[in-house]
Amino acid sequence: MILPIFYIDLQLLPFKLDHMPGDSKSKSPHPNPGSGNRFSNRPGWKRVCMGRAPARLLLFVVSCLALAAISVGAFGQSVSVAVDEAVALSRPIKFLENGRLQLAWVNEGALGYELFRREQLERGSWVKVVDLNPVMESVQTYDLAVEAGPSTAFYQIRKIPDPLASLQTLDLGDGITMEFVRIPSGTFIMGSPQSETHRESDEGPLTEVTISERFLLGKYEVTQAQWEWVMGTNPSRFKGDQLPVERVSWNLAVAFCERLTERERESGRLPEGYAFTLPTEAQREYACRAGTQNRFYFGDDPDYGHLAQYAWYWTNSGSRTHPVGEKEPNAWGLYDMHGNVWEWCLDFYANAYPGGSVIDPPGPETGAARVIRGGGWEDFARDCRSACRLRAWPGNSFSYLGFRVAVQNLK
Numbered sequence: 115m116i117l118p119i120f121y122i123d124l125q126l127l128p129f130k131l132d133h134m135p136g137d138s139k140s141k142s143p144h145p146n147p148g149s150g151n152r153f154s155n156r157p158g159w160k161r162v163c164m165g166r167a168p169a170r171l172l173l174f175v176v177s178c179l180a181l182a183a184i185s186v187g188a189f190g191q192s193v194s195v196a197v198d199e200a201v202a203l204s205r206p207i208k209f210l211e212n213g214r215l216q217l218a219w220v221n222e223g224a225l226g227y228e229l230f231r232r233e234q235l236e237r238g239s240w241v242k243v244v245d246l247n248p249v250m251e252s253v254q255t256y257d258l259a260v261e262a263g264p265s266t267a268f269y270q271i272r273k274i275p276d277p278l279a280s281l282q283t284l285d286l287g288d289g290i291t292m293e294f295v296r297i298p299s300g301t302f303i304m305g306s307p308q309s310e311t312h313r314e315s316d317e318g319p320l321t322e323v324t325i326s327e328r329f330l331l332g333k334y335e336v337t338q339a340q341w342e343w344v345m346g347t348n349p350s351r352f353k354g355d356q357l358p359v360e361r362v363s364w365n366l367a368v369a370f371c372e373r374l375t376e377r378e379r380e381s382g383r384l385p386e387g388y389a390f391t392l393p394t395e396a397q398r399e400y401a402c403r404a405g406t407q408n409r410f411y412f413g414d415d416p417d418y419g420h421l422a423q424y425a426w427y428w429t430n431s432g433s434r435t436h437p438v439g440e441k442e443p444n445a446w447g448l449y450d451m452h453g454n455v456w457e458w459c460l461d462f463y464a465n466a467y468p469g470g471s472v473i474d475p476p477g478p479e480t481g482a483a484r485v486i487r488g489g490g491w492e493d494f495a496r497d498c499r500s501a502c503r504l505r506a507w508p509g510n511s512f513s514y515l516g517f518r519v520a521v522q523n524l525k
C-alpha cells in the first residue's frame with residue numbers, strides 16, 4: 115500500500131509575482147481557500163498554516179516545535195504545510211527566492227520514497243517529480259520548481275511499496291543468515307577515463323548506464339557456511355565458516371543461486387517474479403562505486419596508501435582469504451567489493467563497452483568467458499580498482515575467485 119507520509123500545500127496569495135518564471139496565470143488569480151480543510155480533517159495529519167498575522171505566526175512557531183519548521187518566501191506567499199507525525203524533517207522547509215522549494219528529510223530505515231506533485235486538489239492526477247533516495251545519504255535536500263500563480267501546488271511523499279523488505283536479512287536456519295543491501299535505481303558512468311592510472315584498455319569506452327530498478331546485493335561475499343547450507347559441499351582451499359567460498363566455478367555459482375531461489379520460493383519468502391542471481395557486470399560496478407567516479411570507492415588513492423583499510427590484496431593478505439566484512443565498506447554498506455576474492459558476474463566478457471547511453475545492459479548476447487570483478491588476495495592494488503575487469507571460463511575454479519548474490523525482479 116502507498117502511504118502518503120507528508121504533504122505540502124502551497125497557497126499563493128492573489129497578487130501578481132512579476133519576477134517568477136512561467137507565470138501567465140497570475141494576472142487573474144483564483145485562490146482556493148477551502149483546499150486545506152480536506153487535509154486538516156484527515157486522521158493522522160496535522161496542518162500548520164501560516165499567514166501574515168502575528169497570531170498565526172505564534173501558532174506557527176508553536177506548531178513547529180512538534181512538527182516541521184517552515185518559512186515564508188521572499189514574496190510574501192502564505193505557505194501551509196501538513197505533516198504526518200511519522201515523518202522527521204531534518205531542516206526547515208524553505209521557499210527560496212528563485213522560486214524553488216527546498217526540503218531535507220531524515221532517512222528512516224532503508225525504504226525508498228518518491229515525491230509526487232499535483233496542481234490542484236480536486237482535479238488532475240499526481241505526477242511523480244523525483245525519486246528520493248535515502249540510501250545515498252542520511253539527509254538530502256531537493257530543489258523543486260514551485261510555479262507562481264493562483265493555482266495551488268501540492269506535494270506528497272510516498273513510500274515505495276517494497277516487496278523485498280523481508281529479505282534484507284535472510285534467515286537460512288541453523289543460525290546462518292545472509293544479509294543484503296538495497297541498491298537504488300540510478301545512472302552512472304561505467305568504465306574508467308583514459309587518464310586513470312593503471313587503466314586497462316577493456317575499461318571503455320565510458321558508457322552512461324542506467325540501472326532502472328532497485329535490487330538487493332549481498333552485503334558480503336558468499337561465505338562457506340552459506341555455501342554449505344545450500345549446496346552441502348565445501349570446495350574452498352582456505353577453510354572457515356566466515357571465509358568467502360572459493361574454488362567455485364561460474365556454473366556452480368549459478369547453481370547456488372538457482373537452488374537458493376527454489377528454496378526461498380518454496381518457503382514463500384521470495385516474492386513472485388524475483389530471483390537470486392549473480393549481479394550483472396553493470397550492476398556490480400554501479401554498486402561498487404556507490405556514487406563515486408574515482409579509482410576506488412573511497413577515492414583515487416594515487417600511491418595506494420589507503421587501500422589496506424578497505425581491501426585484502428597482495429600487500430596485506432598474507433597470501434590467503436580473510437573473513438568477510440573485516441575491512442571498511444563503501445558508502446552503501448557493501449564489504450570486500452575491492453579485494454579478498456574476485457567475484458563472478460552474470461555477463462559474458464566483451465573487450466569493450468557499447469559507449470553512449472544504455473539501460474540495464476546484460477552484456478554480450480553470446481560469448482565464452484564470463485566477467486570477474488574486484489581483485490583478490492593475490493592481486494596487486496591496481497586490479498582492485500572499481501573499473502578493473504578480467505575474464506574466466508565458466509568451468510574454471512580458483513582459490514582467489516568467489517561471488518556474491520543479487521536479488522532482483524526478472525520482469
Ligand SMILES: [Ca+2]
Nearest residue numbers: 450453455488
Ligand atoms: Ca571481493
Ligand SMILES: [Ca+2]
Nearest residue numbers: 314316503504
Ligand atoms: Ca582488464
